[in-house]
Amino acid sequence: MDGNAANNSSDFVRKLYKMLESPQDESVVRWGNEGDSFVVLENEKFTKHILPKHFKHSNFASFVRQLNKYDFHKVRHNNEEGGQSPYGAGAWEFKHPDFKMNNKDALDNIRRKAPAPRKPNAMAEELIPTQQMDLVNTQLVATQQQLQQLQERYNELSMHHSMLLQELIGVQKTVVNHEHVMQYVMNFLTTVDAQRRRESKVGGGVNPFGNGSDPSRPGAQVQFDESADIPASPLQHATKLLNEVNADHMLNTRNLEQMNEQQMRQNASLTTPPPDIHAARNGIRSTSRGALPHSATSSSSMSYSELDNLVYPIGQTQGIDPMYSEHVHNIPYPMPSKATEGTVAPPEGRKKSTTIDPGWVRQPQILLVEDDQTCRRIGGRFLYAFHCAIDSALDGLEAVNKLNGGAKYDLILMDIIMPNLDGVSATHLIRQFDNTPIIAMTSNIRSDDISMYFQHGMNDVLPKPFTKEGLLNMLEKHLSHLKKQPPGLDTNSMAPPGKRSLKADESPTTSPAALSNWNSPSGIAGISPASNPTEDHFMHAVHNNANYQQGMQPGPNYNAGGAMGAPSRLQQSQPNQHRRNISDISGGPGEMSDPKRQMYGQQVHLQRPPP
Amino acid sequence: MPASTAAAREQDTKSEDGSATGFTLADFGDSIDASTFEQILEMDDDEEEREFSRSIVYDFFTQADGTFKNMDNELANGNLGRLSELGHFLKGSSATLGLAKVQASCEKIQHYGAQKDETGNSKVDDKDLCLKNCRTEIARAKTDFKEAERLLKRFYHDDGTGAGASA
Numbered sequence: 039m040d041g042n043a044a045n046n047s048s049d050f051v052r053k054l055y056k057m058l059e060s061p062q063d064e065s066v067v068r069w070g071n072e073g074d075s076f077v078v079l080e081n082e083k084f085t086k087h088i089l090p091k092h093f094k095h096s097n098f099a100s101f102v103r104q105l106n107k108y109d110f111h112k113v114r115h116n117n118e119e120g121g122q123s124p125y126g127a128g129a130w131e132f133k134h135p136d137f138k139m140n141n142k143d144a145l146d147n148i149r150r151k152a153p154a155p156r157k158p159n160a161m162a163e164e165l166i167p168t169q170q171m172d173l174v175n176t177q178l179v180a181t182q183q184q185l186q187q188l189q190e191r192y193n194e195l196s197m198h199h200s201m202l203l204q205e206l207i208g209v210q211k212t213v214v215n216h217e218h219v220m221q222y223v224m225n226f227l228t229t230v231d232a233q234r235r236r237e238s239k240v241g242g243g244v245n246p247f248g249n250g251s252d253p254s255r256p257g258a259q260v261q262f263d264e265s266a267d268i269p270a271s272p273l274q275h276a277t278k279l280l281n282e283v284n285a286d287h288m289l290n291t292r293n294l295e296q297m298n299e300q301q302m303r304q305n306a307s308l309t310t311p312p313p314d315i316h317a318a319r320n321g322i323r324s325t326s327r328g329a330l331p332h333s334a335t336s337s338s339s340m341s342y343s344e345l346d347n348l349v350y351p352i353g354q355t356q357g358i359d360p361m362y363s364e365h366v367h368n369i370p371y372p373m374p375s376k377a378t379e380g381t382v383a384p385p386e387g388r389k390k391s392t393t394i395d396p397g398w399v400r401q402p403q404i405l406l407v408e409d410d411q412t413c414r415r416i417g418g419r420f421l422y423a424f425h426c427a428i429d430s431a432l433d434g435l436e437a438v439n440k441l442n443g444g445a446k447y448d449l450i451l452m453d454i455i456m457p458n459l460d461g462v463s464a465t466h467l468i469r470q471f472d473n474t475p476i477i478a479m480t481s482n483i484r485s486d487d488i489s490m491y492f493q494h495g496m497n498d499v500l501p502k503p504f505t506k507e508g509l510l511n512m513l514e515k516h517l518s519h520l521k522k523q524p525p526g527l528d529t530n531s532m533a534p535p536g537k538r539s540l541k542a543d544e545s546p547t548t549s550p551a552a553l554s555n556w557n558s559p560s561g562i563a564g565i566s567p568a569s570n571p572t573e574d575h576f577m578h579a580v581h582n583n584a585n586y587q588q589g590m591q592p593g594p595n596y597n598a599g600g601a602m603g604a605p606s607r608l609q610q611s612q613p614n615q616h617r618r619n620i621s622d623i624s625g626g627p628g629e630m631s632d633p634k635r636q637m638y639g640q641q642v643h644l645q646r647p648p649p
Numbered sequence: 650m651p652a653s654t655a656a657a658r659e660q661d662t663k664s665e666d667g668s669a670t671g672f673t674l675a676d677f678g679d680s681i682d683a684s685t686f687e688q689i690l691e692m693d694d695d696e697e698e699r700e701f702s703r704s705i706v707y708d709f710f711t712q713a714d715g716t717f718k719n720m721d722n723e724l725a726n727g728n729l730g731r732l733s734e735l736g737h738f739l740k741g742s743s744a745t746l747g748l749a750k751v752q753a754s755c756e757k758i759q760h761y762g763a764q765k766d767e768t769g770n771s772k773v774d775d776k777d778l779c780l781k782n783c784r785t786e787i788a789r790a791k792t793d794f795k796e797a798e799r800l801l802k803r804f805y806h807d808d809g810t811g812a813g814a815s816a
Contacts, residue, residue, distance in 0.1 A: 048694040095697055104695065150694065412709050412742035419692045419701065455737055481744060481756075503744035503752075506688045 047145040050093075050104060051137070055145060057092045070131060071124065073139035075113060078130040102130075109151050110134045224276060395425050396514060397522040402448040404513075406430040407437040407464070408479070409456040413502070417451065417479075420506050424513060433457050434464030447474050449516055451500065454480040454491070462494050469495035475516045479504060672803050680797045685747030699805065706801050709742055713751075713794055720758070720787050729776065732783050733762025739790075748797045754790035758783055 058069055058076055066083045069076050078084045085098040093101065102112075113131040115124075125131060136144040404426045408414040414430055421428045429445070431437040433456040441447075450468075454461040465476050478491045481502040488499055500512050514521070674683040693699045716739045723731040736758030743751040760769040761782040773779055 049698070049700050050695050093697070100697060104697070410738060410741045410745075412705060412712065413745045415705055415708075416689055416692075416745050419689075423692060453741075455734075481740065502741060503685060503747070505685070506691075 047148065048108070048150065051108060051145050051148045053092050054137075055142065057088065058139075063088055069139045070133075074135075074137075075131050075133040076137070077125045078132075079125055079128075081128055081130065105132055107150050108134065108148050110137065396510065398425060398517070398520050399522055400520065402426045402513065402517050402520050403446065404428050405437060405440065405445070405447040405450045405474075407432075407434065407450065407456070407461065408453045409433050410453070413453070413479075417504070417509070420509050421513075423506075424510055426513070434459030434461055434467075438464050438467045441468050441472050441474070448520065449513065450474050450476045451479050451512075452476050452496070454478055454482060454487075462491060462496070465491075465496050466494045477512055477516070677800055677804075680748065680750045680793060681800060682747035682749045685745075689746065703805050706746065706805070709746055710798055712742060713739060713798075717787070717791055717794070720783075724780065724784055724787065727776070727780055729762045729764060729779055729783070731762070733759050736760075736762055743794075748794070750793035751790055751797060754786050754793055757786045758790065761786060 054076075057063070057067065066080045066088055067076065067078045081098060085096050085101075089098065089101055090096045093104075095101075110132045111134070113133050134148055136147040138144060404421050406414060406417050406421065406428055408417060408430065409432055414432075418428045418430060429440070429447070431440055434452075435458040437450065437452065438459065452461040452465060456464075459467075461478060461480070465478075468474070468476065475497045476495065477498045477500050478488075478496045479500045479502055480487070480491075483499060483501045491499060498512060498516065500508055674687060677683055677686070689702045689705065690699065693701050716735055720732060720735050723735065736755045740752050740755035740759060743755060756769075757767045760767055761773075761779050763769070764773050764776070764779050765771065766773055767782070
């Protein structure tokens with residue numbers, strides 16, 4: 039992006055300043071006596087001659103309007119002091135606290151005001167009576183209690199669930215033991231059988247139960263040894279069959295353990311999958327997993343009645359994840375909606391405003407890799423509007439070199455088709471030494487393309503032509519750790535207002551009708567929304583334990599602990615099979631889910647790219 | 650300073666649609682996607698001058714002219730691969746600006762150049778046919794581009810009716 043630094047002050051303000059620098063116009067427009075305002079002395083001349091020169095129009099009214107937009111105010115002189123402006127009756131004096139003679143740096147602080155619709159809301163905010171604030175406060179506390187209850191309930195159910203799983207594993211082991219017993223029995227039967235046949239062969243009409251007689255005993259021993267050499271007894275076939283069955287059981291046990299592990303990790307990531315989808319996708323899981331969210335819903339609905347009028351939307355949400363920002367925002371407070379909007383800017387206000395401050399803790403550093411200057415400039419401008427610092431590279435090679443040279447970014451937006459080095463290859467190279475999230479920006483979003491992006495270590499896809507909302511959603515999704523945490527509330531609950539309304543755009547497909555990001559793993563649409571929030575929240579839950587306050591039952595602690603503990607235990611026993619097994623179990627989702635799972639695995643394994 | 654901060658907001662209402670001078674986004678019809686283009690307009694500091702979007706759009710004109718020239722050259726050389734690349738390139742920027750028709754044509758050029766049919770799904774072995782398809786599609790892209798250019802220039806008051814715009 040060209041000239042970011044220069045762009046910090048707006049064109050209008052710079053022109054205004056420049057206009058005041060030309061001394062030949064001093065009789066018409068000039069700095070005020072104190073140097074902290076400027077005065078239009080002769081309105082008519084100014085409109086006719088000076089405006090066209092600097093602003094390409096000659097409309098004083100729209101000039102004033104423009105000034106207003108930048109928060110300049112007309113200075114009025116009150117009657118008490120004579121009612122006269124020191125500059126004459128027809129003079130217009132305008133003022134802005136940061137618009138001062140000989141202070142060009144302060145110009146950067148003059149920005150366009152937020153759009154008008156915000157105003158009335160801001161007023162409403164000030165006017166909220168204290169009792170309404172109290173109401174809000176009590177509701178907050180109640181909601182937090184409710185969240186806590188849900189959290190506890192959830193933890194409890196997770197615990198029960200893992201207990202059940204373990205129980206099931208135990209049962210399976212018992213079954214295996216039974217198999218062994220049966221094998222012993224089989225072996226014994228085999229010997230008996232062999233012995234009997236041997237005896238009928240050797241001893242002719244000798245009583246087969248003549249074992250009791252002394253002379254036949256050594257013969258039985260011989261037969262026992264021989265029977266090992268003789269293969270073709272029907273009993274041995276049966277044994278073989280039994281063995282095969284046995285092996286299957288072993289496999290199932292492993293699957294269950296994997297499931298157990300996955301379940302733990304799911305808990306840690308605090309994203310409960312909607313049961314119906316999983317049920318549809320793979321039969322095995324539906325029995326064990328599906329049960330959990332269902333029961334969570336039903337049990338939590340019981341507690342609704344206890345908390346008088348504070349209600350979660352019952353029915354729509356199964357498997358409520360109390361930590362997930364969306365739900366926190368979706369809680370329908372039974373209070374005047376105006377007041378709510380007063381504290382939280384309305385979503386539509388966000389769409390129109392030129393610059394949107396998503397509330398970063400620090401300015402995110404974004405690398406924009408794009409060979410087409412139109413896309414680069416517009417993308418850069420959008421990012422600038424989102425208060426990001428932008429660096430750009432013209433192709434993959436430049437991007438790799440920048441990162442190789444030690445440049446650090448919070449996010450990389452990567453075009454795919456570029457000269458010199460394409461985006462996928464560049465990502466592949468970057469992944470050898472760096473884990474910065476990389477988002478593919480491309481119009482090639484066929485499913486095989488996308489799975490290739492993921493396979494080479496890209497984290498998400500932003501389809502071209504991208505929209506401002508789509509871009510902002512990407513930023514918020516992958517830079518959630520840079521967002522300001524609001525005081526008094528838990529971790530990442532305070533997603534920006536309007537997130538809900540924008541949700542629909544978030545999925546990287548062209549279909550905006552995709553479900554909200556936590557229950558959309560259907561086809562391509564689901565890939566990134568389904569996998570990435572999971573990762574984000576997983577990391578989040580672990581990182582933010584310290585922030586997690588209000589005396590809530592620390593769900594993340596418990597769950598994260600479980601996630602760290604369980605997988606490592608299981609991985610010790612079968613370290614190499616880990617990844618394969620996960621995809622083995624999942625069977626149903628098919629090929630498309632593989633990159634997702636791989637990425638998931640990468641994340642958990644401290645992001646080592648696959649060789 | 651005895652200044653009352655009552656802003657001169659009363660001035661606001663008078664010239665509310667001074668910038669558009671009658672030509673609005675709706676007049677773009679289907680050659681330019683209004684919502685895509687609008688979000689670029691939103692990035693303008695100044696709604697009267699539209700310096701940012703104007704420079705983007707005019708740079709795009711230059712870029713497109715250059716790309717069409719390159720396309721003509723490659724067409725003469727019969728270089729399908731390059732034609733596909735050029736199609737892809739122009740597709741990206743036209744899509745970003747919302748020039749839907751140009752974008753669609755460029756996508757077809759990209760496919761034809763890659764020796765595929767217009768949807769990019771099935772392979773086409775006949776190189777001459779691909780070149781012929783490219784030629785027709787490039788011509789269409791040029792027409793669509795000229796139309797979009799004409800509309801955009803009107804939007805920026807650059808259609809020969811006087812440069813300064815708002816009276």
